[in-house]
Amino acid sequence: MNAVNAPNLLVVYHSVDGHTARIAERIAQQLRTGGAIVSVAEASVAPSPAKFDVVVAGDPIHAGQHTKELTAYLTEHAAALRQVPVALFQVSLTSADRDPEHQATAGGYVEQLTSATGLEPRLVARFAGALRYTAYGRLKRAFMRRIAASGGHATDTSIDHVLTDWDEVDGFANDILQLTRSLAI
Numbered sequence: 001m002n003a004v005n006a007p008n009l010l011v012v013y014h015s016v017d018g019h020t021a022r023i024a025e026r027i028a029q030q031l032r033t034g035g036a037i038v039s040v041a042e043a044s045v046a047p048s049p050a051k052f053d054v055v056v057a058g059d060p061i062h063a064g065q066h067t068k069e070l071t072a073y074l075t076e077h078a079a080a081l082r083q084v085p086v087a088l089f090q091v092s093l094t095s096a097d098r099d100p101e102h103q104a105t106a107g108g109y110v111e112q113l114t115s116a117t118g119l120e121p122r123l124v125a126r127f128a129g130a131l132r133y134t135a136y137g138r139l140k141r142a143f144m145r146r147i148a149a150s151g152g153h154a155t156d157t158s159i160d161h162v163l164t165d166w167d168e169v170d171g172f173a174n175d176i177l178q179l180t181r182s183l184a185i
């Protein structure tokens with residue numbers, strides 16, 4: 001791909017504690033390495049999807065649902081998003097466990113989002129997130145420690161724990177590049 005026919009991609013995300021922002025940046029970096037022109041924007045200030053060849057959208061699960069910020073973006077731009085291929089990624093603690101029950105739960109969150117917004121993503125990825133204990137306030141840290149303990153996850157609150165498989169994130173970015181090439185932009 002050269003600069004003349006390089007695809008123009010938008011990565012739109014929302015992040016509560018910062019980890020999804022890191023994943024969004026990692027995806028953008030991989031896409032750029034693959035020759036794409038990439039804009040990264042937080043959902044509440046992101047541009048319309050209309051002028052992009054592919055849109056990548058992602059946010060975390062908090063309290064059993066996708067964020068209202070990304071949901072609002074997908075709802076506001078639903079018509080434009082029907083004209084553009086979308087790759088959706090979800091970040092959660094649920095996806096740190098790959099057994100069928102946890103996968104079904106994480107898949108259910110995707111369904112909630114797609115039925116609320118009418119989004120029809122061409123690609124969907126569900127990544128394990130992070131326990132950012134050092135970034136949480138006292139109550140949130142205690143709450144998340146309890147949740148983590150009940151799921152058999154890390155409970156040392158003196159450090160953060162990243163559960164994300166970065167190879168999986170890179171693989172998703174590569175799938176997006178492949179999708180982009182198949183569109184023959």
Ligand SMILES: Cc1cc2nc3c(=O)[nH]c(=O)nc-3n(C[C@H](O)[C@H](O)[C@H](O)COP(=O)(O)O)c2cc1C
Pocket residue numbers: 014015016017018019020021060061062063064065091092093094095128129130131132140144
């Ligand atoms: C207050 C709180 C509630 C959460 N609720 C859920 C949940 O219901 N289900 C889940 O799978 N993960 C849950 N998580 C885990 C987050 O999805 C995970 O920490 C993710 O990395 C957060 O991304 P962010 O840093 O971009 O906000 C929760 C995390 C926090 C801090």
